[in-house]
Amino acid sequence: MSKLNETDIQGFVLRGYNLPFARYLFLHFEDSARARALVGRLLPVITTGQRWDHGKPQSTANIAFTHRGLAAFDLPEATLLSFPVEFLQGMKDRAAILGDTGINAPEHWDKLWLDNHVHAWLGINGQSPEAVDARCSQIQALMQETGGAMQLAWQDAAAIMDDGKPTSREHFGYTDGFGNPDYLGVERSTQPGQGKLMPDGTWAPLATGELLLGYADEAGELPVAPVPHILACNGTFMVYRKLHQNLATFRAYLEERSAQYGGGMEKLAAKFIGRWRDGTPVELSPDWPDPAIVQDPNRNTNFTYGADPQGTRCPIGAHVRRVHPRDAFGFNGRLIDRRRITRRGLPYGRPVPEGEPASDAEDRGIVFMALNASLSRQFEFVQQQWIEYGNDAHQGNDKDMLIGNHRGHGKFVVQGDLSATNPPFLCTHLPNFVELRGGDYFFLPSITALGMIAMGLVDPR
Ligand code: HEM
Numbered sequence: 001m002s003k004l005n006e007t008d009i010q011g012f013v014l015r016g017y018n019l020p021f022a023r024y025l026f027l028h029f030e031d032s033a034r035a036r037a038l039v040g041r042l043l044p045v046i047t048t049g050q051r052w053d054h055g056k057p058q059s060t061a062n063i064a065f066t067h068r069g070l071a072a073f074d075l076p077e078a079t080l081l082s083f084p085v086e087f088l089q090g091m092k093d094r095a096a097i098l099g100d101t102g103i104n105a106p107e108h109w110d111k112l113w114l115d116n117h118v119h120a121w122l123g124i125n126g127q128s129p130e131a132v133d134a135r136c137s138q139i140q141a142l143m144q145e146t147g148g149a150m151q152l153a154w155q156d157a158a159a160i161m162d163d164g165k166p167t168s169r170e171h172f173g174y175t176d177g178f179g180n181p182d183y184l185g186v187e188r189s190t191q192p193g194q195g196k197l198m199p200d201g202t203w204a205p206l207a208t209g210e211l212l213l214g215y216a217d218e219a220g221e222l223p224v225a226p227v228p229h230i231l232a233c234n235g236t237f238m239v240y241r242k243l244h245q246n247l248a249t250f251r252a253y254l255e256e257r258s259a260q261y262g263g264g265m266e267k268l269a270a271k272f273i274g275r276w277r278d279g280t281p282v283e284l285s286p287d288w289p290d291p292a293i294v295q296d297p298n299r300n301t302n303f304t305y306g307a308d309p310q311g312t313r314c315p316i317g318a319h320v321r322r323v324h325p326r327d328a329f330g331f332n333g334r335l336i337d338r339r340r341i342t343r344r345g346l347p348y349g350r351p352v353p354e355g356e357p358a359s360d361a362e363d364r365g366i367v368f369m370a371l372n373a374s375l376s377r378q379f380e381f382v383q384q385q386w387i388e389y390g391n392d393a394h395q396g397n398d399k400d401m402l403i404g405n406h407r408g409h410g411k412f413v414v415q416g417d418l419s420a421t422n423p424p425f426l427c428t429h430l431p432n433f434v435e436l437r438g439g440d441y442f443f444l445p446s447i448t449a450l451g452m453i454a455m456g457l458v459d460p461r
Contacts, residue, residue: 003185003187004049004185004186004208004212004234005234006048006049006050006051006187007048007049007050007447008048008234008446008447008448009048009049009212009234009446009447010046010047010048010049010062010063010444010445010446010447011047011048011049011050011060011062012047012060012062012123012344012371012444013049013211013212013236013342013371013444014049014186014187014188015049015188016177016180016344017056017060017125018056019056019059019060019125019126019127020127020158020159020161020166020346021125021126021127021128021129021131021132021156021157021158021159022123022124022125022126022132022156022157022158022346022367023124023132023136023154023155023156023157024121024122024123024124024154024155024157024240024367025121025122025124025136025139025151025153025154026112026118026120026121026122026151026152026153026154026155027069027118027119027120027121027122027143027149027150027151027152028117028118028119028120028149028150028152029069029072029073029119029120029148029149029150030072030149030150031147031148032072032073032074034146034147034148035072035073035119035148035149036073036148036453036454036455036456037146037148037454038142038143038146038148038149039063039073039148039450039453039454040451040454040455041142041145041146041148042061042063042139042142042450043447043450043451043454045061045138045139045142046061046062046063046447046450047060047061047062048447051187056127058126058127058128058131058134058135059124059125059126059127059131059132059134059135060123060124060125060126060135061122061123061124061135061139062122062123062444063120063121063122063123063444063450064120064121064123064238064442064443064444064445065119065120065121065442065443065445066090066118066119066120066121066440066441066442066443067080067083067087067088067089067090067441067443068090068116068118068119069118069119069120070083070443070453072119073453073456073458074456075453075458076458076459076460078227078460079226079227079228079231079458079460082225082226082227082460083226083443084224084237084374084375084376085376086375086376086380086441087237087375087441087443090116090440090441091239091240091241091439091440091441092106092109092113092116092440094380094441097380097384098380098383098384098388099383099384099387099388099389099399099405100405100436101405102405102407103405103407103432103435104405104432104435104436106438108435108436108437109436109437109438109439110153110242110437110438112152112153112438113438113439113440117152118152118440119149120149121238121240121442122139124136124139129158155242155348155367156348157345157346157347157348157367158346158347158348159346159347160347160351161351169347170245170347170366171245171247171347171349171351171352171364171365171366172245172247172250172402172433173269173277173354174269174273174275174277174279175275175277175278175279175294177343178275178279178300178301179193179194179301179320179324179343180194180342180343181194181195181196181205181206181210181211181340181341181342182194182195182203182204182205182206183195183205183206183207183208183210183211183212184205184206184207184208185205185208185215186205186208186211189297190203190205191203191297191298191300191301191302192298192301192302193300193301193302193303194301196218196333196337196340197304197326197327197332197333198332199332203302206218206337206340207220209221209222209223209373210337210338210340210372210373210378211236211342211371211372211373212233212234212235212236212373213225213232213233213234213235213236213373214229214232214233214234214235217338217373218337218338219338223373223374224374227460228458228459228460228461230448230449230452231445231449231452231458232449233446233448233449234446234447234448234449235443235444235445235446235449236371236372236373236443236444237371237372237373237374237375237441237442237443237444238369238370238371238441238442238443238444239341239368239369239370239371239372239375239379239439239441239442240367240368240369240439240440240441240442241367241368241369241436241438241439242348242365242367242368242436242437242438242439243365243366243367243368243403243434243435243436243437244363244364244365244434244435244436244437245364245365245366245433245434246360246431246432246433246434246435247352247358247359247360247362247364248357248358248359248360249360249431249432249433250433251358253427253430253431253433254268254269254272257425257427260425261414261423261425262420262421262422262423262425263421263422263423263425264421266289267287267421267422268414268425270282270289271314271315271318271414271425272318272319272401272402272412273318273319273320273402274314274315274318274319274320274321275320276288276289277289278291278294279294279300280293280294280300281293281300281301281303281314281320282313282314282318283303283304283305283308283313283314284299284303286312286313286314286422287421287422303326304326304327304328304333305321305325305326305327305328306326306327306328309328310415311413311415312415312416312417312422315412315413315414315415316328316393316394316395316413316415317390317393317395317398317400317401317412317413318401319400319401319402319403321393322386322387322390322393322400323382323386323387323400324336324340325386325392325393328393329392329393338377338378339377339378339381339382339386340372340378341370341371341372341378341379341382342370342371342372343368343369343370344369344370344371345366345367345368345369346366346367347364347365347366347367348363348364348365348366348367349362349363349364349365350362350364351364365434365437368439371444375441386400387399387400387403387404388400388404388405395413398410398411398412398413399430401427401430402433402434403433403434404430404432405432406430406431406432407431407432408429408430408431409429409430410428410429410430410431411426411427411428411429411430412426412427412430413425413426413427414426414427
């Protein structure tokens with residue numbers, strides 16, 4: 001396949017910017033003409049997927065809309081109705097399907113998400129807080145000049161720092177950001193373990209249509225997309241979820257349970273996720289973290305579970321094994337190629353170093369964003385079947401250990417062998433380590449589509 005037209009695709013879709021600071025603005029449109037004028041003025045500011053031959057920019061800006069946001073531009077009815085139903089409904093109305101019930105139910109979300117006013121997400125990433133502020137002021141000035149949008153709220157996020165240097169750690173202390181899929185035509189340094197597994201054991205990029213609308217997907221079909229084709233092409237759908245992390249609960253649970261576990265605390269922490277806290281895959285190094293593997297791009301995502309059917313090395317219910325089972329369900333991984341998501345996002349809130357007192361009440365967690373061509377087939381399936389249910393992995397009703405909505409009743413089986421340091425172990429009475437605080441589904445259009453929206457030229461015929 002030839003290279004994609006990367007100047008027509010928003011940069012946020014094609015690459016994780018790896019910029020340590022971010023601010024997400026949430027906008028509301030009051031008047032369609034003024035909203036279109038704003039999009040027109042924003043167009044030159046939006047970061048595309050064009051290569052950064054002269055190094056990273058100081059900051060980036062990207063934009064996406066909820067279905068209500070698209071309706072606020074007065075797009076034709078036939079276009080609005082042609083979007084997939086889950087996007088039309090929005091994340092709040094999908095709560096029952098997603099398992100967003102109990103403490104995760106919409107009534108407990110931040111107020112921002114409750115009254116259906118969010119029309120647009122404007123994502124700014126930057127090398128420094130000052131660069132983010134500067135870009136934000138530039139955009140706010142455009143909002144004022146055009147009267148195109150009201151800013152409802154914003155969310156700051158930032159990489160956790162070590163001696164002033166950004167890390168890819170999240171608040172529970174794990175290194176994140178290894179596993180993201182490769183797609184055909186998307187230029188990035190490909191790594192074994194990131195695409196799809198081939199019959200000869202090598203890895204190949206996934207079909208472009210698993211990420212972008214307008215291209216063939218793994219079934220050789222065009223993903224379901226709105227009309228006209230040119231509005232959809234080079235666009236994608238984004239999930240935004242603000243995931244609060246109960247740090248005190250996590251630390252206390254790990255400490256208490258690991259006191260009875262023969263492998264010790266760090267090993268139990270590694271079993272939860274399927275990676276040691278430094279990122280070493282448990283499947284490759286079950287007994288200790290191995291920095292040489294973490295630093296080796298040929299190894300740090302290059303593993304499968306086929307030789308570990310009992311979960312003796314990496315538990316069957318470990319987070320990474322559940323959300324990306326690789327070959328664990330047989331058929332050489334073919335069953336999972338259509339369930340892949342591309343993760344973006346950063347931690348928010350104050351980090352608390354290990355050993356210092358932490359509280360659950362403080363506002364901290366991960367701004368989880370995922371991109372996929374089909375919200376229902378990809379993100380929603382992973383969330384519903386692999387995170388909130390365990391049947392595919394033969395784990396009955398067990399939910400994802402780390403992010404499942406356990407309500408104090410959850411359990412997690414750590415499979416083991418007969419050795420003293422890798423015994424079978426049961427974690428019961430799982431609390432919610434993570435809680436949902438709100439979010440929605442967004443459409444991230446191409447640059448062409450943004451231009452069409454700005455000019456009022458969307459014609460479904
Ligand atoms: C607070 C919430 C979460 C935390 C702390 C968390 C943590 C982690 C960590 C530490 C990793 C291992 C690093 C890596 O492989 O890149 C990981 C991987 C992953 N997570 Fe999560 N995660 C969270 C939420 C989610 C959610 C909501 C989803 C999906 C709906 C998800 C899907 C994935 C996927 C697909 C991978 C890559 C697995 C692989 O390719 O092997 N995570 N996560």
